[in-house]
Amino acid sequence: MSFSNQLRKENQDIYQSIFSHPFIQGIGKGEVPKEALIHYIKADYEYLNAFMHVYGIAISKSQGRDDIQLFNEQIDFVLNSEVHPHNNFCEQIGVSYEELQGYPLPPTADHYIKHMLFHAHQGGIGEILAALLPCPWTYYEIGVELMNGYLPGPDHPFFPWIEFYADAEVKGLTAVLCERLDQYAERASESEKQRMREAFRKSCQLEYAFWDMAYTQERWPCEKEGVK
């Protein structure tokens, strides 16, 4: 079994918890509280900005053009394509996308991005890939789960979101990251592979926690009213 498939198998428990989370099931049913969607978009917009910085660090550590190309493709996707599912959420709640930009990250999203930045700064390319991989991989599988579980049609309020993540493009982005990670894992020592395993699992945990953060509208203990 490939290293990436081993990681997927070891983290089946978290994937399953993500699929059953009320936010995800709510997308499937077409019923997510407006406040949860607002909280999600505010955090995800800034999360994705920071995520691109992580890819930038990975580019600065790349030794060849094939790695640069791979990270560049992921940035291009976040920058130019991932606005579509955000817009689907915004249209459903009748709030403009611009209004939800520029907010500070709530604790869990802050933790997630700092976890990524830690591996980006401390690790080699293999470790960075392991930390990044659950982002597209869990979303692709969420898309497929919802597509198969709810069979949404074009009149479903979140059809564009579900279709976007269940699509071959996200599958392809995940597959190239898996293949590259497997190549690095083949040459890695046992301790390096252990670090990759830990980075991957913690990112899976934080993917679950991110949905929960949005659903429960998690906030910092002392927040000032009206301060962005």
Ligand SMILES: Cc1ncc(C[n+]2csc(CCO)c2C)c(N)n1
């Ligand atoms: C918290 C959070 N996790 C994952 C994604 C989805 N995502 C992030 S990057 C990427 C592909 C490029 O690597 C995908 C599909 C998100 N939007 N927000």
